[in-house]
Amino acid sequence: MTGRAKHPGQKKDRPRGVTSRSPGVHARGAKAAGALVCGDCGVVQHRGKWNWGAPPLVQLSKGRCPACQRVRERYPAGTLRLPAHFLAHRQEVLQLIRNVEATEKLEHPLERLMAVEDSDGCLVVTTTGVHLARRIAHKLAKRFHAKPRIRYADDEELVHVDWAPAPVTTRRRGAGGAR
Ligand SMILES: [Zn+2]
Missing domain, CATH: 3.30.70 (Alpha-Beta Plaits)
Structure with a gap:
């Protein structure tokens, strides 16, 4: 029993407890003014975009990027x-x-x-x-x-x-x- 739906394309396809989402979902939740730095890989989110390199001179918060989230959840x-x-x-x-x-x-x-x-x-x-x-x-x-x-x-x-x-x-x- 995995709880997975039989119909691909439905939200229920996601295993219980997994929070990995597409990049867009995270972008909408981020503050526009500051920047988020992934504590695992160092990629920076600013103005809804993820980029490599040094973070911009704005308020920084630490978090985890969707890619590293997927790696951690093995999803x-x-x-x-x-x-x-x-x-x-x-x-x-x-x-x-x-x-x-x-x-x-x-x-x-x-x-x-x-x-x-x-x-x-x-x-x-x-x-x-x-x-x-x-x-x-x-x-x-x-x-x-x-x-x-x-x-x-x-x-x-x-x-x-x-x-x-x-x-x-x-x-x-x-x-x-x-x-
Ligand atoms: Zn990362």
């Missing part, structure tokens, strides 16, 4: 399950994931990798933001010509990405006619 916003055939290119896959994160994190400080782990023959990649998960999915899809399945839940604050287990080596043409 990823994005989960990608890469099937075994991706692991034939393991180093390349890992490099691609790190590169995408590095680029995203610069511009969007709350979009970060949480973990990259082996589980049941898959590589499971978790992220603090749905945007990063989608970016990784699309980059992998492009590089390996494998279309991902993307599912959203919790009012699109969560995304799950996976791929069909068998590699697609042949392209069916004309099967079933026009769609």
